[in-house]
Amino acid sequence: MSQEGIPQLDGYSEDALDRAFAELEKEVDASALEATKRGTSDAVEEFRLLWLGRKQGRLKQVSEAWLKSAPVEARKSIGLRFNALKPRIESWLVWEGWTSTQPTLDAEAIDVTLPGTHRALGAEHPLIKTMHEMVAVFQRMGYSVGVGPEVETDYYNFESLNFPPGHPARDTQDTLVVANQDRKPLRDRLLMRTHTSPVQIRTMEQQPPPVRIVIRGKVHRNDAADATHSPIFHQIEGLCVDTNITFSDLKGTLDHAMKEFFGSSVKTRFFPSFFPFTEPSADVQISCPFCGGKGCRKCKYSGWIELLGCGMVDPAVFGFVQGKQPAYDPKKISGFAFGMGVDRIAMMKYGISDISLLYSGDARFLEQFA
Template identity: 70%
Template sequence: MTDAIPQLLSHDEAALDQAFATLEAQVRAEAATLTTAEAQENFRLHWLGRKQGRLKLISEAWLKSAPAEARKPLGIRFNQLKQQIEQALEVQAGAPKTAVAGIDITLPGLVREPGIEHPLLKAMHEIVAVFHNLGYSTNLGPQVETDFYNFEALNFPPNHPARDTQDTLLVADQQKKPSRDRLLMRTHTSPVQIRTMVAQAPPVRIVIPGKVHRNDAADATHSPIFHQVEGLCVDTNITFSDLKGTLDHAMKALFGSAVKTRFFPSFFPFTEPSADVQISCIFCGGKGCRKCKHSGWIELLGCGMVDPAVFAAVTSERRKTDPADDAYNPEKISGFAFGMGVERIAMIQHGISDIGHFYSGDMRFLEQFA
């Protein structure tokens, strides 16, 4: 690279044009040889260095001897030359680099490994597929819900503990709204059941996969964000036996034909009667081990027959558009609902003891499912 500072003998337009044309030609010639990152950096320092950059030194030398009327055209031309240098650097930075030593064909090539489903998504899709095979369809809904769909329509009274801020993540500045319109992060996917029944007359057979939010402290079995798959079946003559048969089939499809199920009385505001469902331990075959706390059974999900109060809330909402609507009259129809945690299912399927592994992003953990 040329380091000598050229002399400027005159400051008329023709002399300035000729001098800067010479400098621009030098920049183009040197920029064409920039094939490595090191060469580009040397070029930048040579022309644009803050202390000894050639552009700075030439500018100072020429401006000192320039009359006042020539300083403006000199400044304009120096700015144009600087832009040319910077553009040359940008072009070269984006251009493919020429291999200096050629290509070593003995080196291993780049392997693009195919992506895989996250274990939670895989478990969710497996659960949904089981119910698709039974004729259910998938419905989805918003994660930011109103109090009406998340609590009120599901028969949660105003003083129910689940409404407490210790359990529910509320959206700020909602106090001025009516109670039913206040926004919150949904605590379950059950609001989609209400939205579906408001929009659709029976028969209804849906599964609802999705993300839910609760103000839970993270530990080995809890997370403030987790996933659920819920189901709803509404039609004429739906009985608890239909519910038991459906879930027994689903558990066998997920965990193997040898799995047994049993139902225990429970309580949920939106179902009556309600039950907790247990499966025989898949690790010990029901004999008792640490995984099942030596009981031979693992509690897995909740279920029950849809409470008539839920049908009443749906009917009230539907009658806003059709005052004569009677599609969800509990004397004519019945239904069941169920819900399970996807993390819980995945942890049992794969023998995982800490729910935090699913959210850690640790590739050593995730690659096990490839």
């Protein structure tokens, strides 16, 4: 739009001024829409200069032409209308529709000869990856995955697993308790679970035998943090209950699982142990998969690594379940259970010397496993 041809006022009455400024508003809108059709940054700038340019802006020219010839008593009315017209022009300049029909601004043209932006892909945390691999081994043997709450009652975490109040074995699983529980009966008090074993009880209460589940999850114990201990860690446990389940079934299951996870050359051996919820109980060692049993730093030069605990389910545990599931009669069924720490396996597999690195959230450490 040319800046020439400044319109002339046909009077200074309120009606005449309203008509004159209405015509100016139409000119502003028409020139704005014309620039919108072009949809470029240059069009926006031309519109700004046309109306708000400091030297040759149309608003400045019209203002000077009308005010110079206006009588003193009309200048206030003209000035007020000009002050209202300027925000209308500025509102067009910040309108988001300027480039709605233009996919790319001229100033943001893409150089297709440059390499594309590389977006790094995420990867599983070494703990999560190890846990998934271990669980997958048992799923291929027909086990389903069991889940349960991390905040448990004393009953499910201890009592129903044959840890009666005052039992010495409770000292080895000193845990973090929820505050303000003193008025509740001991069995109803809430705490952070010390193992994933409560899920075994909950599962047996909900379904009759046969049961084959593997349980993964986070557990908590009141342990002092050092290179190999943490108050938060992860466990994988398993439970198998059916008729005629024997210790031989337990040994065969764990031997197969260790071979599938660590390699077919790995051997297993069992030593007597004690757990309140299994009888008999055993600790399981595997031949060192890193040195083939010859002795190295990871196995402390013994050729063997103690990896997990296991045993046949104590009949007393079935007794806690029978009230809800009478089918768990220890005279008719039997079962075995096992459990292992995921953190220790992950540290051993990936050569991690400090367990705190697994919980640090340091991207420099984690990106090594991407």
